[in-house]
Amino acid sequence: MTTTTTPAARTLPGFGGFTLGMLALELRRTVRNRRTVVFTLILPAAFFLLFGANSSYRQERIGQGNVTGYVLISMAVYGAMLATTSGGAMVSVERAAGWSRQLRLTPLKPAAYIAVKLVLAMIVGAVSVIVAFVVGAVAGAQLPASAWLACGLLAWGCALVFAAFGLFMGYLLPSENVMQILGPVLAVLSFAGGLFVPVDQLGHIFATAATFTPVYGVGEIARYPLTHAGNLWLAALNVVVWTGVFALGATWRFRRDTARV
Amino acid sequence: MTLIADEDRAARGVTQPAVDLDGVVKRFGPVTAVDGISLRIRPGEVVALLGPNGAGKTSTVDMVLGLSRPTAGSVRVYGRAPQEAVALGLVSAVMQTGGLLRDYTVAETVRLTAVLFGRPVSVVREALERAGIGDIGGRMVGKCSGGQQQRLRFAMALVPDPELLILDEPTTGMDVAGRHDFWQAIRQDARAGRTVIFATHYLEEADAYADRVVFVRRGRVVADGTAAQVKALASGRTVRATMSRPDRTALAGIPGVDPARVEVRGDTVWLPGRDTDAIARHLLNHTDARDLEITSRNLEQAFLALTGDDDGTGPGSPR
Numbered sequence: 001m002t003t004t005t006t007p008a009a010r011t012l013p014g015f016g017g018f019t020l021g022m023l024a025l026e027l028r029r030t031v032r033n034r035r036t037v038v039f040t041l042i043l044p045a046a047f048f049l050l051f052g053a054n055s056s057y058r059q060e061r062i063g064q065g066n067v068t069g070y071v072l073i074s075m076a077v078y079g080a081m082l083a084t085t086s087g088g089a090m091v092s093v094e095r096a097a098g099w100s101r102q103l104r105l106t107p108l109k110p111a112a113y114i115a116v117k118l119v120l121a122m123i124v125g126a127v128s129v130i131v132a133f134v135v136g137a138v139a140g141a142q143l144p145a146s147a148w149l150a151c152g153l154l155a156w157g158c159a160l161v162f163a164a165f166g167l168f169m170g171y172l173l174p175s176e177n178v179m180q181i182l183g184p185v186l187a188v189l190s191f192a193g194g195l196f197v198p199v200d201q202l203g204h205i206f207a208t209a210a211t212f213t214p215v216y217g218v219g220e221i222a223r224y225p226l227t228h229a230g231n232l233w234l235a236a237l238n239v240v241v242w243t244g245v246f247a248l249g250a251t252w253r254f255r256r257d258t259a260r261v
Numbered sequence: 262m263t264l265i266a267d268e269d270r271a272a273r274g275v276t277q278p279a280v281d282l283d284g285v286v287k288r289f290g291p292v293t294a295v296d297g298i299s300l301r302i303r304p305g306e307v308v309a310l311l312g313p314n315g316a317g318k319t320s321t322v323d324m325v326l327g328l329s330r331p332t333a334g335s336v337r338v339y340g341r342a343p344q345e346a347v348a349l350g351l352v353s354a355v356m357q358t359g360g361l362l363r364d365y366t367v368a369e370t371v372r373l374t375a376v377l378f379g380r381p382v383s384v385v386r387e388a389l390e391r392a393g394i395g396d397i398g399g400r401m402v403g404k405c406s407g408g409q410q411q412r413l414r415f416a417m418a419l420v421p422d423p424e425l426l427i428l429d430e431p432t433t434g435m436d437v438a439g440r441h442d443f444w445q446a447i448r449q450d451a452r453a454g455r456t457v458i459f460a461t462h463y464l465e466e467a468d469a470y471a472d473r474v475v476f477v478r479r480g481r482v483v484a485d486g487t488a489a490q491v492k493a494l495a496s497g498r499t500v501r502a503t504m505s506r507p508d509r510t511a512l513a514g515i516p517g518v519d520p521a522r523v524e525v526r527g528d529t530v531w532l533p534g535r536d537t538d539a540i541a542r543h544l545l546n547h548t549d550a551r552d553l554e555i556t557s558r559n560l561e562q563a564f565l566a567l568t569g570d571d572d573g574t575g576p577g578s579p580r
Contacts, residue, residue, distance in 0.1 A: 010349040013379040021376035029364055102417075104328060105356075106377040107348040207343025 018116060036086055039183065040128045045135040048072055051196070053139040062144030063226045065143040070226060072136035072143075073151045074195045077222045079128035080159035081190070081215070085182055088250075089119025092178040094239030095171075095257070110258050114167065114250075121163040122156070129156045142187050143226055150225035158218040158239055163188075164246035165189020165214070171253030189215045214242040277340050279304045279425050279456045280325055285334035287320045294320040297334070302458060302473075304424065307451050309488075310460040310470035317480035318460035319357070322429045325458070326354050339424060342387075349423025350378050355414045355428045363403030365540035367394060367413050370402060374417045384420055392416035393446050408439035415446065426450070427458035432466065444470055498557050500539040502550040503528055515543050 013019070031035055052071025060067040091114075093099050103113060129152050143151065154174055190196055193215025199207040210216050217238025220230050280302040287295035295317045302308055310318045323329040324336050327343030338346035346352045361370065371385045389395045392415045397405065405413065411431060418426055428447065432440040448470060451457050461467055467474045468488050478486040507530045513520035517536035524531040530550075534540050539554045544550035 010351065011379070012348055013377070017377050019376055019379075022373060025365075025369055025373050025376065028369070029362070032364060094362065097362055098356075099362050101328065102356070102360030103377075105326060105347055105354055106374065107350070107379075108377050 005070075012107050016115075017107050018112040022108075022116055023119060024114060027123060028126060030087070030090075030120060035179070039179070040079060040083035040086060040124055041131050044075045044082065044118075044128060044132050044220075047078065048075040048132060048136060049139060051075075052136075052141070058140045058142075062230060063147075065147065065226050065242070066141065068139070069136070069141040069143040069147075069175035070223060072132065072141040073155060073223050073226060074219055076129045076132040076136075076152065077155045077159070077215075077219050078156050078186075078190055078195055079132050080125040081162045081186060081218070083125040083128040084121040084159040084161075084163035085166035085169070085186060086162045086179050087124055088117060088168075089170040089173075089178045089182055090117060090120075091167060091170035092173055092175060096174060100257070110254065114254065115165065118160075118163050122160065123167065125159045125163075126156050147225040151222050154225070155218070155222040158221055161214060161218060161239055161243045161246060164243055164250055168246045168249035168253060171250060171257055186215075189213055192216075193219055195219045211238065214238070214246075217242065277304070278302060278337075279306070279339060280458065281335075281337040281340075282321070283335045283337075285324060285331045285336060287317070287324060287329065287569050288332045293480055295324070295331070298477070298480070298482055299300075299334075300475060300482060300485075302336070302456065304456050305454055306473050307457045307471050308459070308473045308475060309467035310458060310477055311462070311464065311467045312460075313462055316462075316477045318462075318477055319429055320480075321457075321477070322354070322427055322460055325427060326352065341384070344421075346425075350423055352425040352427060353418040353421055353423040354426070355411065355418050355431050357430045357433055360414065361402050361410055363401065365402050366398065367400050367402060367405065367409075368398035370413060371416050371420060373388075374420045377393035378421045380420055384422075388416040388419040389417055391446065391450060393414075393442065407434045408436070408443065411435065411439075411443060412446070415443070419450070423455070425456040425458065428457065430460055430462070432461075432463070497535070498555055499531050499533040499534060500537050500540045500542055500544065501529065501531050501552075501554045501556065503552040504530060504544075504548055504550040514542055517543075 031143055048071060052068050052075065057067040062070050065151065091100070100113075133148065133152055137148075166182070170178060173181060175181065192210055193199075194207075194210050195215055199210040199216070202210075217235040220235035221232065221239060224230065224235075224258060256258045269345040278301045278349060280300065282298050282300040285295055286293070286299045298317070298321060302566055310321065312318050320329070322329050325343055326337060327345075327347050336343055339351050341349075341351070343352070365373070368385060368389065369390055372382060375382060375384050375388075386395070389398055392412045394409060394412045394416060398410075402410065402413065415431075426447075431447070434442055435443060444466070447457065447459075451470075459466070459471070471488050474484075474486060474488055506530055507525050507528060509523060510527050512518065512525070512532060513523050514529060515532065517534045519535070520532045522531075522533045532540050532544075541553055541555060544553065
């Protein structure tokens with residue numbers, strides 16, 4: 001679209017303003033944030049070394065790998081979750097700083113902004129999974145070759161649930177340090193969803209309740225290529241329902257946010 | 262110095278008004294922030310939106326930028342809906358506060374703006390230079406002073422090379438030197454023919470930098486004139502004195518006194534007029550007046566003088 005009143009042709013950018021240039025700048029900014037790096041890249045790997053890399057776990061077999069590998073997948077899921085949640089929750093900080101309002105003085109469409117945030121969250125999530133897997137491989141985790149790939153992809157892909165969760169919370173919570181709230185929440189959810197301790201070790205009632213929590217499905221699916229155990233359909237249903245819930249919540253808050261003009 | 266619309270500027274945007282507000286009303290619940298403003302701004306004008314805090318300046322600016330929708334009336338910017346004009350880069354703004362991320366550098370912030378507007382990276386350098394922050398491009402935004410951040414907002418606003426630049430209280434929180442430098446940069450820019458609207462409650466800023474001043478009070482335009490008129494208002498002063506048995510008629514006859522506005526209360530008199538020095542000289546030479554005091558009108562009084570609305574509750578008042 002061009003105007004006739006101006007000497008230079010004025011056009012709207014394509015894709016609502018979604019560009020690789022913006023993605024690159026946002027990525028650089030994310031990486032610069034020390035807290036993000038510690039939480040999403042170092043913490044999951046450290047947890048893995050702490051809880052999963054001891055010699056008895058390395059000896060103990062599970063499926064075609066070892067327990068160390070099993071723990072590694074759980075921790076990779078945890079890392080991807082942290083990464084995508086904090087990626088989504090960035091909107092909270094940016095709203096608090098008035099940046100969202102500033103962006104409304106540009107051609108960037110709100111949907112493109114969300115898309116940038118999601119892609120960014122998934123990039124950081126992928127790096128988190130890769131870092132965890134590299135540390136795991138060095139520290140003695142054993143998985144069948146196909147499972148390395150499949151588990152990694154599933155851990156990463158399913159973490160999209162938490163990108164939606166982060167967005168929802170980012171819009172819901174006005175706080176500037178929203179991750180200080182969400183970090184502990186994710187830890188509790190991870191525990192409840194059997195990421196830190198297998199749910200069946202905690203009794204029948206707990207195990208049943210766990211299947212309804214949002215982390216459960218992601219963990220089950222990501223570990224499936226190794227364990228071939230558990231109810232995959234139930235896990236898939238869990239992921240779909242929670243993705244739906246968080247996405248709806250984020251959409252609802254997002255609509256309110258853009259309508260509040 | 263006053264900026265005057267010249268041929269160049271007029272030529273830039275043919276016939277279309279830059280901004281056309283028609284009966285614009287904005288209510289927030291029971292509060293009426295803007296109470297029926299109609300205003301047409303021609304391309305090339307440098308307009309000050311002048312008014313005290315809470316007059317409805319920011320609400321008006323927000324509507325011109327498409328950040329909020331009017332409750333009633335219409336807003337067109339270069340004949341388009343405000344949001345469209347913003348997206349096309351026809352209009353950009355330097356907002357009062359906020360709108361910056363602390364963990365970007367100055368240059369990155371401007372580059373991101375350029376990316377969003379689909380402008381080449383070369384405009385970044387230029388915008389930084391023109392805003393006078395070419396030397397701090399690598400600094401984190403969080404480490405910049407208030408004045409530097411304001412210049413950064415200005416640099417961002419320059420990126421789309423807008424026809425219309427809107428400044429909302431741009432120098433709030435700046436020191437005198439910072440304020441001067443900032444306006445220097447804006448003025449440099451306006452010479453090139455850009456239309457500029459700035460909201461301010463500093464009469465001196467309106468006087469120094471605008472060629473048209475729109476007075477807003479209680480959500481209404483109460484006056485719309487040249488900067489020269491503002492200056493005349495601003496220079497209006499009053500001599501206050503104490504004297505025995507003041508005679509109103511005699512006082513009104515003193516050369517230079519505005520007879521209609523002479524006030525006498527007990528033995529205190531107020532004598533407003535153009536030439537307060539002459540009034541004071543007369544009082545001292547020809548009467549027993551003592552305790553003389555010459556005061557300038559403040560902005561609020563200037564408004565009152567201009568509008569004759571001195572009951573303090575204008576029609577736009579929510580109460």
